[in-house]
Amino acid sequence: MKKLSFRTVGFILIVLLMCNVLTSAQELKPIKLLSPQKDGGKPLMQVLNERKSLREYSDKELPLQVLSNMLWAAWGINRPDSGRRTAPSAVNMQEIDVYVSMADGLYLYDAKEHMLQPVLAKDIRALTGTQSYVKDAPVNLVFVADLSKMGNRTDEGITFTSAADTGFISQNVYLFCASEGLATVVRGLVDKPVLAKEMGLRPDQIIILSQSVGYPR
């Protein structure tokens, strides 16, 4: 049999590597979330008493039911007739998108279908913050304002509204985590240009905050 040259072998290896990268990008499938369990949880006053930021995470993944409940609590639709959500938004703009960064890749929370839509087959959790614990959390949420849904607002109006609307979603996550015994912390320390590039965001999509969620270590 004819011997392959060093160059040919190198070329074949590069092609195989590229095929592998492409395949794994295509492999990230949508995740159908489970119906949220709306009848559980601790009493509100107890949850408020237990709400806190935690920065030490176990690598245990969130079960699908817990992830589903958490995302619905954060920013799910609680009035299907009108499509309104568990958090308020200025003039019901619903301009905040919740991206979900996990070990297998990045997803977008689709509240209408209660699904995670695939965005990127890559673990970018470490890029969702600048602190060392961020990469340990099994889930890192990234709150992104979609300026195309915000009409003709001034820069000040955009900043104020998107920050306020994100705050409500983040607090829902905090309360859910307190109820479930999960660890969470909302984070402004994010290298936003680097993360936006990695996430493939459009220029009119602005990262507001990130939030880690997982089991306490």
Ligand SMILES: Cc1cc2nc3c(=O)[nH]c(=O)nc-3n(C[C@H](O)[C@H](O)[C@H](O)COP(=O)(O)O)c2cc1C
């Ligand atoms: C807008 C905002 C940005 C924050 N950014 C960070 C951050 O980048 N990193 C971090 O570890 N904590 C961050 N935090 C969490 C605060 O440090 C924390 O809420 C505060 O220390 C009070 O602690 P508590 O949440 O346990 O009451 C942020 C909180 C808010 C509201």
